[in-house]
Amino acid sequence: MKARVHVMLKNGVLDPQGEAVRHALGALGFDGVKGVRQGKVIELDLEEGISEADVAQMCEKLLANTVIESYVVEIV
Amino acid sequence: MRAAVVVFPGSNCDRDLAVAFKAAGLQVDMVWHKDSALPQGVDIVGIPGGFSYGDYLRCGAIAAQSRIIGSVKTHAERGGYVLGVCNGFQVLTETGMLPGALLRNAGLKYICKTVGLKVETTQSVYTEGYDAGEVINIPIAHHDGNYFADNETIARLQGEDRVAFRYTDNPNGAQADIAGILSENRRVLGMMPHPERAADIGHGGTEGAALFRALAGAVAAA
Numbered sequence: 643m644k645a646r647v648h649v650m651l652k653n654g655v656l657d658p659q660g661e662a663v664r665h666a667l668g669a670l671g672f673d674g675v676k677g678v679r680q681g682k683v684i685e686l687d688l689e690e691g692i693s694e695a696d697v698a699q700m701c702e703k704l705l706a707n708t709v710i711e712s713y714v715v716e717i718v
Numbered sequence: 719m720r721a722a723v724v725v726f727p728g729s730n731c732d733r734d735l736a737v738a739f740k741a742a743g744l745q746v747d748m749v750w751h752k753d754s755a756l757p758q759g760v761d762i763v764g765i766p767g768g769f770s771y772g773d774y775l776r777c778g779a780i781a782a783q784s785r786i787i788g789s790v791k792t793h794a795e796r797g798g799y800v801l802g803v804c805n806g807f808q809v810l811t812e813t814g815m816l817p818g819a820l821l822r823n824a825g826l827k828y829i830c831k832t833v834g835l836k837v838e839t840t841q842s843v844y845t846e847g848y849d850a851g852e853v854i855n856i857p858i859a860h861h862d863g864n865y866f867a868d869n870e871t872i873a874r875l876q877g878e879d880r881v882a883f884r885y886t887d888n889p890n891g892a893q894a895d896i897a898g899i900l901s902e903n904r905r906v907l908g909m910m911p912h913p914e915r916a917a918d919i920g921h922g923g924t925e926g927a928a929l930f931r932a933l934a935g936a937v938a939a940a
Contacts, residue, residue, distance in 0.1 A: 655821065656864075656891065659822060704775070
């Protein structure tokens with residue numbers, strides 16, 4: 643089983659990297675991009691028996707910093 | 719009068735911190751992150767600057783899970799002193815020993831320069847050697863020093879007089895110009911600027927030395 647964890651900065655937390663990407667897109671002529679938020683995707687290759695709840699624990703303890711980030715676990 | 723400096727793979731200010739502790743009269747042991755316990759009788763633990771684990775995942779995130787961190791937490795819970803500088807501050811927020819987090823600098827650039835810091839409180843062993851409101855010049859060198867916490871936390875830090883230092887000219891976008899904060903019991907200090915890099919005449923500035931002198935003085939008096 644594989645899990646894909648999406649980690650994003652929470653709404654309201656400034657994302658200067660996303661802003662820089664937005665500016666760069668504008669400079670390339672891509673108009674109409676109102677906002678860019680940059681996050682990360684972490685893929686986990688899991689043994690049988692590891693549950694989605696276990697992955698959520700991994701997110702809480704290490705993969706995301708819940709002070710500034712939110713996460714979504716996707717089982718693939 | 720003993721200090722321990724924790725060394726992670728990628729720490730690069732560990733020796734500087736040890737030199738500053740020694741100059742203040744402390745005996746210093748270097749402690750490897752894989753060690754399971756601090757040396758007996760340690761009064762102060764220093765978490766140094768650097769790029770622990772290459773800043774992988776998030777700055778300080780992997781170091782915060784090291785074996786030695788359990789002992790550092792126990793030390794703090796018993797009322798021991800812990801000083802985290804730069805990456806050390808990031809590690810302390812990642813462990814939850816200090817609130818908030820350090821985000822990428824608002825201007826996206828790594829900044830290495832000397833900045834003005836206003837001493838916001840003298841009610842700690844780290845800052846009692848300064849005058850309240852005094853401005854000291856201390857170097858910063860970081861890419862992720864933009865202090866963030868929710869409004870409630872910022873209000874609590876300010877209400878409890880736990881902001882130790884503020885930037886006089888905010889270089890990184892930190893909320894409320896915060897450069898360093900204290901724990902609830904005021905014995906854990908995390909700060910992005912490097913007082914150990916302004917602690918010897920050869921550094922070009924010595925305004926960080928009073929922090930180490932006051933800390934050593936407090937330990938000696940205890």
